[in-house]
Amino acid sequence: MSSINPGLLRRFFRAFSRLRVVVPTSKGNQYELFTFLNVCLTAKRARLRVSMTGHKGKYVVRSSPGNLGGPYGYAILTTQNSTDYELHNGIEIDGQSGMKHEADLLLLGARGTAAAGPPRSALLTQDLMWAAECKFYSASSRLKGESRKAVGVTLDFSLKGHSSWRAGVMSGCLHCGMGFEACFVTNVRQGLRPDIEDYLDAYRISPLFGVLPKRKSLRGLHAHARQMLSNLP
Amino acid sequence: MADENTTAEDLIAEIREAASDFTAGEAEIFAQEARQEVAQYRQAALTFGFGEETRIRAVGLGQTFVVPEPYRSRAEVFLVFEVFVRFFIDPILVGASLPELLGEIDPEVERLEFVDSPFNSGRETGNPEPRILYLGETGELRAGASGLIEIATELGRALFGEAFRAGEFWETNE
Numbered sequence: 001m002s003s004i005n006p007g008l009l010r011r012f013f014r015a016f017s018r019l020r021v022v023v024p025t026s027k028g029n030q031y032e033l034f035t036f037l038n039v040c041l042t043a044k045r046a047r048l049r050v051s052m053t054g055h056k057g058k059y060v061v062r063s064s065p066g067n068l069g070g071p072y073g074y075a076i077l078t079t080q081n082s083t084d085y086e087l088h089n090g091i092e093i094d095g096q097s098g099m100k101h102e103a104d105l106l107l108l109g110a111r112g113t114a115a116a117g118p119p120r121s122a123l124l125t126q127d128l129m130w131a132a133e134c135k136f137y138s139a140s141s142r143l144k145g146e147s148r149k150a151v152g153v154t155l156d157f158s159l160k161g162h163s164s165w166r167a168g169v170m171s172g173c174l175h176c177g178m179g180f181e182a183c184f185v186t187n188v189r190q191g192l193r194p195d196i197e198d199y200l201d202a203y204r205i206s207p208l209f210g211v212l213p214k215r216k217s218l219r220g221l222h223a224h225a226r227q228m229l230s231n232l233p
Numbered sequence: 234m235a236d237e238n239t240t241a242e243d244l245i246a247e248i249r250e251a252a253s254d255f256t257a258g259e260a261e262i263f264a265q266e267a268r269q270e271v272a273q274y275r276q277a278a279l280t281f282g283f284g285e286e287t288r289i290r291a292v293g294l295g296q297t298f299v300v301p302e303p304y305r306s307r308a309e310v311f312l313v314f315e316v317f318v319r320f321f322i323d324p325i326l327v328g329a330s331l332p333e334l335l336g337e338i339d340p341e342v343e344r345l346e347f348v349d350s351p352f353n354s355g356r357e358t359g360n361p362e363p364r365i366l367y368l369g370e371t372g373e374l375r376a377g378a379s380g381l382i383e384i385a386t387e388l389g390r391a392l393f394g395e396a397f398r399a400g401e402f403w404e405t406n407e
Contacts, residue, residue, distance in 0.1 A: 009251035012384040017255040019377040023328035024364030025347040034327045037334035057343035066350030138320035139266040141273040187323050195297045213330035214403045
């Protein structure tokens with residue numbers, strides 16, 4: 001039988017307590033930024049031009065949900081045929097029902113690429129190309145509720161919809177056409193919760209599990225982003 | 234002392250006790266999350282009914298938890314260890330990776346300012362003050378992350394013996 005020194009865990013937490021305050025924002029915000037930067041990195045490696053909006057070395061990270069605009073930074077991804085796309089985080093978008101939902105990450109086309117809403121009137125005639133939910137959790141069981149939320153949001157964001165039984169209220173339809181690609185990115189190990197991965201897949205949301213630095217499954221996010229970028233018009 | 238006979242409950246208690254002197258609030262949240270994970274696992278592992286009834290119910294049901302093969306004999310302890318890694322180590326690794334990613338994408342960025350949105354849409358959006366991270370001052374974070382991984386690897390070996398593979402948790406991928 002092997003065993004550990006009783007002071008091991010204390011040594012761990014002594015070191016941990018010195019480090020945890022270094023990045024001054026929540027774990028969720030850090031994870032969203034980490035995913036955002038990995039999409040930028042993939043774009044750069046795929047020979048798109050990537051520029052981050054900022055001023056004098058400062059990049060402002062939106063750390064709570066809001067509307068497009070304001071002082072917040074975003075990335076401009078320019079394809080080889082000189083088409084610009086914008087990668088944002090934390091934007092609230094109105095769905096088919098009229099309710100607003102936050103998209104953790106979203107890739108938008110230029111102004112005028114979409115009809116004025118609703119739905120998606122919050123995007124100011126920019127077409128929604130891709131959206132990602134980023135979920136950083138320690139208990140995998142919490143992802144069950146989050147995956148159900150992601151399905152509901154994706155459904156409501158769908159470009160095509162039908163009149164619901166309530167007069168004047170629309171409901172989104174995955175089968176008639178989402179009009180964008182969706183994914184669900186999490187730190188929880190790939191393969192640990194196949195029930196949740198299958199559920200997301202069933203509703204056309206790519207499950208990207210185990211997305212972390214120094215993990216093989218980070219390649220899944222890179223492959224997904226590469227494919228998504230290669231499909232851009 | 235954690236070793237190959239440690240149960241899930243023992244491990245939660247040991248981690249909680251060690252953490253409480255340094256980060257009491259997080260120690261408590263960790264314990265809750267770990268207990269929830271183990272409870273869900275036990276719930277998923279329960280069978281309902283008897284004989285043919287059980288078989289019929291099982292048809293078409295997907296698997297809820299799949300623990301990697303080397304850890305299956307100690308599945309509950311593995312799940313607690315995973316919660317420990319996700320709760321205490323993953324956030325440090327994510328934070329430590331940001332400067333390098335930014336350096337590769339846009340080396341001109343020297344500092345990040347985390348700013349909440351103004352109050353809108355009827356949602357409470359938190360701290361209105363910008364929180365600043367100077368990328369040049371993050372060397373300690375990267376070094377510290379490596380130190381945490383070394384200690385956690387020692388813990389993994391104590392819990393799982395020869396079955397433990399550090400590479401399954403922290404393998405360099407690129």
